[in-house]
Amino acid sequence: MALRIGCGSAWWGDRISPAKMLAEKGNLDYLCFETMAEATISAAQVKKRADPSFPGYDTWLDDRLEAALPACLKNKTKIISNQGWINPDGAAERVVYWLRKLGKKGITVASVNGSLISDRVLAITDRVTETGKPTSTLAESLVSAEVYLGAKPIVESLHAGAEIVITGRVADPTLFAAPMMFEFGWDESDIERLGQGYGIGHLLECGAQVTGGYFIDPGFKDVKNPWDLGLPIAEVESDGSAIITKLEGTGGVVDERTVKEQLLYEVHDPSNYITPDVVVDFSQVDIESAGENRIRVSNIRGKPKTDSLKVSLGCKEGYIGEDMFFYAGEGALNRAKIAKKILEERFKIVELKAEEIRIDLLGLNAIHGAMTPAEIDAPYEVAVRVAARTKTRDEALKVGREVDGMAVSGVGMTGKRVPHQERVREIIGVYSSLVNREVISPSVNFFKS
Amino acid sequence: MIAVKLKHLAHCRSGDKGNTSNIAVIAYSPELFGPLKDQLTAEKFKDWYRGVVNGDVTRYMVEKISALNFVCENALGGGVSRSLCLDNYGKSLSSRILSYPIEVDTSLISSLINYPSQTK
Structure with a gap:
């Protein structure tokens, strides 16, 4: 049986009702929410300083939970979400509040911490990627710094029985690759499968951008019922190859064109797409039709991960x-x-x-x-x-x-x-840098409803 | 040979990372990819985006999916959060390439997408 993974949001402001439909009718094993942009963490820090009552997680957390949680519980769909922003523990506690409200007891929720490194970033990073200057030159204006974590703490959470995992900053495709690693038992050295899985995660992370969103050009690229785009689903095989499709009965389209456009979205060198757990190589990818709104994606390769992790530094x-x-x-x-x-x-x-x-x-x-x-x-x-x-x-x-x-x-x-x-x-302003992955130690906290 | 706008051969999408925009240009079919990859060099691409792309342009090719990916540095007005451009993410930047003239062999005309001579 293929593993069915859906994407419930592509960013903080994404529509919520399509996620509800996907949770209800997608027959999903996992529903993943991606809610961050480059400056999200820093903006949340600024907001928190101005308003101490701001809890520090996705401001749409309640709305997304209210929409998707009942169906996920009913359908035994696990949730992986980066809605924790600067307070994954607080977000996890809020999930527990919703679980209790829905009368669900004994469900394990995990929070993934360890991404925020504002207090030591200048000591453990060297150069600003964009300017080549020492990161210490940002000391005056620095608001926040976070490292893009990999899948390990999410996989650990799932092993420990968590049904809902809330993270701070992880790489976007990590949200989708982690459940594949857990379900199929891929280990960290299994770079071919990791490459394939991360590549599929990359196709899912922007939600409707692979199902006909950000795509229409009348006369050239037309899309049915674009006011009702279905969110994407990947049916993933144990080797990491997958069918990309969308919720049945919705508008939009999944075809070779939408998948190719999304494959290269925000990618620089397609042979070296760097993620925390593997360097993805899209150069040999096969994208072929497998029926209406069904595209088979295979032959994405992987190369060993780099020694460093990406750091984002937000500055006033x-x-x-x-x-x-x-x-x-x-x-x-x-x-x-x-x-x-x-x-x-x-x-x-x-x-x-x-x-x-x-x-x-x-x-x-x-x-x-x-x-x-x-x-x-x-x-x-x-x-x-x-x-x-x-x-x-x-x-x-x-x-x-x-x-x-x-x-x-x-x-x-x-x-x-x-x-x-x-x-x-x-x-x-957002700058980036690199940090030796050895000095980063994510941690997981568990909560029970 | 005739010159046609790139939009009849390929579709495109742009993405942002900091002050860098990547613009993917994807041929509708492998046969249309030939003239595209031969003619649309990084240098010509950069020239077509003069005044907006102020840094280096690197061209990557993914032959398997008939795609070119142009990575344009210093293209987003200093970066998404600092840019004074209304479209600070540069989401609409890719549309500029649709009007780029590509020379195609007349034998390819029937393969072009939404080309005027095909409509009655």
């Missing part, structure tokens, strides 16, 4: 202030250009101290910037979108204040919105 780097306003109809572009000029002059008058200012004409060249073809016709509607990166919050606030001024002191026929969100946000 000031603020971004931003806002936008609009023009439409005859002469819209001309008015937008004058408005841009007015803002540029206003920023001089109010002495805006910014490291970078960017004023784009959305509808013309805001997204592709300098590479936008010159011969484009004037658009019917244009938004002027302005952003500046500053050292202080007060400077960043000037951006929105100057856009306010565009209401009665600006150009004719200016469309303005009441700001519906904060116009200043704090920047958490």
Whole structure:
């Protein structure tokens, strides 16, 4: 029997109802939730400092549990999730709260700790990957540092009888590879299978991105019922090869194109995709149809793991202030250009101290910037979108204040919105480094409902 | 030989890591991969993204799936969290390559995807 592993979320903001459907109807052995982006841990640390009542785990934890937990319990589906963020113990305790609420006693929940290394990161790392400078140069601005853990503590948790495992930072595909290692008894030296399993995990980790999400291009790549994309399921064989499919009866598509696009998503050298437990080699991969919305993926290879683990360092780097306003109809572009000029002059008058200012004409060249073809016709509607990166919050606030001024002191026929969100946000710059894996020791705590 | 836009030969997806964007260009079929891999060099790719990709471009090829993966450094305005670009993840960057002109042998026209001469 193939092992059925589903992906319940691809990031923090992912939709929740598809996960409920997957838990109810996916006939899953494991449901895995991936909820982090590069800056999630650091942002959580900042949030915690500002608001001590923030528990430090996925802010959607309750909603995801409420949606998926009853069906997972009923169907004996185990859950592996990185919703622990900076407080895996707290998240595990919250899971126990939900289990009791559902009347389920005696279920083991594990929390995986040991990823947070903020207090010693400067002592155990050497260089910043992006800049080549010593990590100690980040000492002043450092908010948080975490290491990307591998599958071992999750596998240990499963061996100890955990049915729900909540982690802090682990590599994203690890969430999916760990249950394969546990169920099939692969050990750490079994690099061929680990490579295959991690490769399949990589295909699952972004949820609907392999089932027709982030894919549609009308006329070229059309997708059925894209408002109802099914989440992916891998039917994994003991050698690690798998069928990638999706929940039956849902919209979306799984075909060679969606799988190939996702295979290379956020991959640099396809022959050397580095994970904590194996270096994945996609170069010989076979991707072939095995029926409607069923793609067989095999021949992903593995190479021995590296001596080091990846470290992420989040640093405070000031603020971004931003806002936008609009023009439409005859002469819209001309008015937008004058408005841009007015803002540029206003920023001089109010002495805006910014490291970078960017004023784009959305509808013309805001997204592709300098590479936008010159011969484009004037658009019917244009938004002027302005952003500046500053050292202080007060400077960043000037951006929105100057856009306010565009209401009665600006150009004719200016469309303005009441700001519906904060116009200043704090920047958490993310750097990376490497740490010798020998100095990292993850630990597991167990909780019982 | 005729020049057609790359969109008729291949599809694409971009991903982000820090200040690096990777843009995968995947031929719809192995026969369409030939002209793609011959013509779309890292150098030409970088030139097509001039003004946005400010660092090195490395091209990786996965022949088995008819794919090229372009890893573009210094391409995300300093990095996802620092970028002042509205699309700070660079999710829409891959679409730029769809208009790149590729010379194809006329015998391949019937293999092109959604090519105007095929529609009545």
